[in-house]
Amino acid sequence: MEKYVNPYLRLQLYSGLLVNDYATLSIDEDYNQGLPIKRLHEITGIPLNVIREDIVIMLKWQSRCSIVQADLKLTDSVLGYILEFDFDFLNEEDCAWLSKIEELYDRLMEDGFPDELEAMFIKGELDEVPLYIENNGMFHVPLTVDEWKALNFYKAKESVWNQESVKFKKNYSDTYVIKDSYLFHYNYDNLLKKLELINQAISNKYYLTANYKTAKSKMIEIKFMPVKISYDSTENLYYVLCVYKEKIMAYRLDHILTLKIFSRSESEEEVYDESLFDIYPNVWGCCFSESPEQVKIKFYNEANVWNKVKRDLECRTNGKLYEKDGYLYYEDVVYGIHKLRSWIYGFGSSAIVIEPQSLRDSIIESLKERNEFLKDRK
């Protein structure tokens, strides 16, 4: 969690949390407006004495600015914030103490910050009094440059975000640009609705029904209870997984055309064996139901091959990656050997299959065909 050691970030945090418009959402329903110091500390983890000192400085500065405003006879001018106490929240039984605070607060805005009030803050005597800032019913979300850029790619198509994005770009002295991977194509608008429904179904054990386009472009209707969502970050593909007769079935999310809840699970006891998913680090292209094969691949140490291999295989936690005699070797049991083959092709001559013989033979045959073709075309 963010520690807010930077005072600028704390200022933004206070602006965001000490809201005064509870007609919409409240940060904490126990309070009418704003939050007391004690609650701020509980929510944010910022030490109590840091928050107390921050509030004192903010109120002192507010006091100084009020005096400047009066001196310059400025009307309708703006402080970055107006920090107020919610005195109405306090228990009327403490009315002597309450009157004292109110009196000190009134002096603050006219005569400068009273030492007595500062002492009360620092000792923690005002930790329970809610404080709020005028924020006109808007929520203030601080975005770093990296967060803005990430949101930019995520929301690429949505027109509302595009307007905001243009504003960010206009206001910022941009330091770097992102050259996004040619592998990724974002279509989050459609995708997120499906993910939302599937996540609901997984959490609540609902059955879903979908119109699904098969690999052969045939339209079928499917009914299933989703148990997991698989995401292939290399191919940027999502699959919804279900279990049928002790086997994992995978449906591509981009092939699901319509999706809706069909029914709740008929039996609360309907369970599946979770250990079925232990093999997922071995699965390529979500091919859970294919036969496993033992593979061994040798990689040459040239260009940036080894770094790329290590990066791509970081998730393959059931396999072995080791160096021997100046080469890098990958050994694993693989489900979805044809997907592995595409990955191997991407390394050109820097990747050589040792096992299985069938994969090795099919690659050599393919290379020979291509060699003949290229010779003819020369």
Place this chain on the structure above:
Amino acid sequence: MKSKSSNITVKEREFFEKLKNGEPLSVSEIEKILNCKRTSVYNYLKRLKDKGVVFKETMIKNKVYYSLEEMQATENTMEYFPMTFDILRKYTIVQSLQSNPVEKEKLRKKFSVYKPNERRGDGERVILDVKLTHYYDLLKSLVCEEKEIELNKHDNKYYLTGKEIPFIWKLDEDKMETIYAELENIPPKSPYDKQLFSIYQKLSLLRGNIDNRLPFYDHYLVYGRRTNAFNENHKFLKEFSNYDFKNKILNIHYKSDKEIDFAVGMIVYNSEKDKLYLLGENSHEKNIERKYTIINTDTIDHISETEKLNCCYNTKYYHDMVERMFSISVEKPVYVLVEFDNILNIKRKIRQLKAKRKKSDFKIQDDKILYEDEISGLSDFANYLRQFGKSVRAIEPAELKERMRATVERTLMRYEEE
């Protein structure tokens, strides 16, 4: 004193970083870091001790060296830089730029800061309780030291940099709820997930929910390559922003034995390679074929500023260059024509590729897909094509065909050797 007080937070951070790194510091060293006198150092150390910081004092050659004892696990307030009047004033100046960049002289007029002959109480102004000199000191601190604001020399306007002070995104309730619901469903380890999760946490806080986990984290099985470097970009950029790379040529030592006088054209994060690069020009190289250079920021050993001007930062040429490159390359773009078999997932991948590449197009002719494009970086494009195995054939240019042919030949040889 006024100018020093606006610098003190930056200096304190530097002091604190050295302590956290375990460096024992003498009083004279602390004087240099904090840029203050000996008495001030002792007062500062006393204030920290009053806050509960425990120092270890070691005598070495008749000098006392201060280092940090083990920090308390909780309530360690030393880490928290203090809020001061100047922080509040500078924050107010920064907030005035959130809506729009502002011209140099117009910025001052947004505030209740008046020149000697200027009429007071004239118009609406944001209150700043300082006089003109102090205002300029605050601005200088923001521009030169903290680098939260930058003056663009082309349009003479101040812009935010977002270095430490984030941009404020103002949302009404509906928009907030929509984006919150969407971010809940972002899978872990998807592109930019760390940043999107950070936004989710901020929205959670605003909704009164301090639970840090994504609610559906356990629903996902994720595999494939990771993009970890994007999360570390800010570390390099924070250091690099100490150099005036936008306006000055830099002398850069990299890859242990290379040195270059480098005019930065653009900084690019490439998500496919998961690396941050500098694109720019070797200022000594006259040959146009050789002057453009890429430097992987991981390989940089040392940087210094020269006095020579950089005239090529962020120009259209570099924007076009980034657009044309397939992955990362400064080569001249070439026309490519490639034929694919129209099978299985290939059409989907070509569609995705076309969506990314403005100058590309493809046609489907019976069982073939013809793809054409203007690409900079044939080597990267060839790497991309290889994954399609025998389902792809390079038609143009001849160089690409030759690369593909040479790869096939070399691979066959290696299989025969094995």
